[in-house]
Amino acid sequence: MQLFRENAETVLGRLEKHLADHSIRGLELTDPAHLTKAARALMKAEGEGPAPFDEDRLAAIVDLYVRTGIQVHSPGYMGRQFSGVVPLSGVVDFVSSVVNQPSSFYEAAQLPSVAERIMAEELNRFIGFDPERFGMITTSGGSLANLTALLAARNRAFPGYWSRGGSAVRGPEAPAIAVGADAHYSVSRAAGVMGIGEDRIVRLPLDEHYRIDTARVRPVLEEAERQGLNVFCLVASAGTTPTGAFDALDELAVIARERNLWLHVDGAHGASLLVSDELRHKLRGVDQVDSLAWDAHKMMFVPGPCTLLFYRDGAMARGAFRQTASYVFDEQPDIYTALDSGDKNFECTKRPMIMTLWVLWAIYGKSLFADKIDYLCRLTREVHGILEKQPDFETLHEPDANILCFRYRPEGVREEEIHELQVNIRNRVKSEGRFFISKVDVDKVAALRVVMMNHQVTTEHVQMLLGEIRKAGQAR
Incomplete structure (x- = not known):
């Protein structure tokens, strides 16, 4: 000791x-x-x-x-979507590491299992699923949550696929998934893992705000059907990785119901806005989707990974994996096994990741998260306003949340030089070691990208960053 x-x-x-x-x-x-x-x-x-x-x-x-x-x-960190953590959550993570209670089964992790159910109920108040029917599991990261939800969707549409593979699909129609053009790469990766294939990803066009263009979804789905693709799932985004855009969930839900599609929302980044009274409207219609992935290690400021996967119908969670294993799955269910999640998630040994979130929620309540989220999104809007007034900068979109893409465009730079200039600026700023920003291609041209994940950042720091960008840009 x-x-x-x-x-x-x-x-x-x-x-x-x-x-x-x-x-x-x-x-x-x-x-x-x-x-x-x-x-x-x-x-x-x-x-x-x-x-x-x-x-x-x-x-x-x-x-x-x-x-x-x-x-x-x-304050120099403005580059990625993982956050600085509330220190208490790190302390709780330390406790979890020492006591070592894998949380897929109640007998191994009693409090984490109960905390998982409590947080499911707490956060579902903002989602709006039927409290008697919904379900939630935790899993290690949004990529794994997306894969798990897509497995549940595929197995609902093609019940024999789990046991017989692709041979279970009769007729010429091939299973396919429809996604926004800016969907996270984990969705197409999941298609490969599931044996569907990237070639069966139906890319939905975006509008001028980089959201799925709902007016063009039906024609694209109809064309996919004519080509022999059987789209069984539509994946929307609540906070895309490139620009932080939020798709119109309420409008997409109508289309999904019309065509009997599973509607999954990758809300890894943006679902946390649900706890904000000011920003919750960004996810209008979320109560009508079939599943929602939500990363707490992004905008809930806890150590990674900590991902929540919600189902509107909790019974669907058991459809993702259809297996028996006498050494972990009990033959006689009881009040304890009712809290097991091993049959609903990919992991058997799983960290009690919910504890970092539950302890913060238990001690500080919703306001801790809402206040930080409101500040970071408000800061990003202020940064957008600052950039709009700079003649040598170009903003590419109004921020939906805390992600903003822009370009440095001084006079005398030819159009064909813009892409390379942004890449060089980002690399020079990074090498200087004072600020960390990212870059992303927007409309196939590189752009600088800031993600406000740290409440230590102020507009003063942003002004300093712009000075660094100008210095880097003029060094070409």
Whole structure:
């Protein structure tokens, strides 16, 4: 126990120093060979028996770990969709690691299993599914949640597919999935994993706001049908990765009902807006969808991964995987096995990821999340306004949430040079090590992209970033 305390105190001191550092830091990439050498230098030489605890060695390892990662708590971090965490959630994650309670089965993780049900009920108040029918499971990441939902959709449409594979599909019609053109790559990856194939992805056109153009969905689906594609699922987005766009869920739900399609929403990034009174309308119609993926490790500010997969009809969750295994699935259901989720998710050994979210919700309530989300989305709108007034910048869309894409376009730059200029700017800004931003192709031309995930960021920091961008752009 003394050794445990010494370990914890050493790490705690390093993390306190890290969290107290509010300097502007981006990403400093280290040559992998140099980092490997540094890491090996911290390893104890082989000897007989375990080496005694070395506090200095542990402190150096933690320092190296912290220093070489993306600085998610720094005002210079504006580049990705994973967030700096509320520190308490990290403490809870530490507890989970020590007590080690895999949470797919109630007997192994009693409180996490109950907390999962509680959070399902709490968050469903904002979704609006029938409280007597809906279901929710947790899973490791939005990609796995999307795959799981698509499996449930496919197995509903083609009941024999799980046991007999593609031979279960009779006739010339091939199973297909319809998605927005900006859907996350995990959806097409899922199509490959499921044996449907990327060639059977029906890409739905976008409107000028980079949302699925609902006026053109029906003709595209009709054309797919004429080509022998049997579309069984439509995937919409609540916060696309490139631009943060929110598809019109209420309008897509009407189309899905007309054609008996499963409507899945990849809300990995944007579903968290449901807890905001100010922004909830972005997901109007979410109560009419069949399934919803929601990453808490994005806009709910907990460690990754922590993903929630909701079903409007909880019975459909059992359709994703159809298996028996006497060593885990009980023959005689009871009040305890009723909280098992192993038959509904891909993972058998699964981290009790819900605990990081539930503890924050239990102690601070909804307002903690809503206030942070409202601030970050408001900040992004303010940044859009700042850029609109800059003659050498071009904004590409009005932000739906906390993602904004723009380009640096000074006078004298030819159109054919714009793409390479943005790529070079992003790389130079990153190499400078003060700010970390990302880039994405919008309309096949590179754009700079900021994602506001850190409430330490202010418009003052953004003005500093624009100065760095101008400096990088003029160095070409």
